[in-house]
Amino acid sequence: xxxxxxxAEDNDFTSKQYKTVLEKNGHKVTLTKDGEECFDIYNDxxxxxxxxxxxxxxxxxxxxxxxxxPRRTGTETAKDILKLRRNQRIIFLSAYGQKILKDVxxxxxxxxxxxxxxxxxxxxxxxxxxRIINSRAxxxxxxxxxxxxxxxxxxxxxxxxxxx
Numbered sequence: 001x002x003x004x005x006x007x008a009e010d011n012d013f014t015s016k017q018y019k020t021v022l023e024k025n026g027h028k029v030t031l032t033k034d035g036e037e038c039f040d041i042y043n044d045x046x047x048x049x050x051x052x053x054x055x056x057x058x059x060x061x062x063x064x065x066x067x068x069x070p071r072r073t074g075t076e077t078a079k080d081i082l083k084l085r086r087n088q089r090i091i092f093l094s095a096y097g098q099k100i101l102k103d104v105x106x107x108x109x110x111x112x113x114x115x116x117x118x119x120x121x122x123x124x125x126x127x128x129x130x131r132i133i134n135s136r137a138x139x140x141x142x143x144x145x146x147x148x149x150x151x152x153x154x155x156x157x158x159x160x161x162x163x164x
Contacts, residue, residue: 008038035072067094
């Protein structure tokens, strides 16, 4: 399963960790340093797909967004992306889950999820690849997850004991 992933993360160390683990597992990763750059790249890819590939599909399988970034927050970026492609899968990677819930309440649907920091890179990989939640093979892992669902938005984090 090779996924095309767009990441907006202003912390260089964190973004390089994401990129390393995802590419090591066969995924294509595009890194951006903030929400503004993320949206610009997303918008350019949408135009390219429409013009040259004659496709109206989402150019990325997943967009990973930090919430607090320079120039444009994760929720501002998500809202603009969803205006272009309503079905784009977006996962917020942030310690500010409750703020995100409030900020995206007007565009909430099943394509938006939140993973609250801190979490392990293995946890992120499994979540992206769909190997977490509703998987019988991961029943033990699921007992170590703390999840909440408010309206249709799923927030999930690891219990502190299972991070390391």
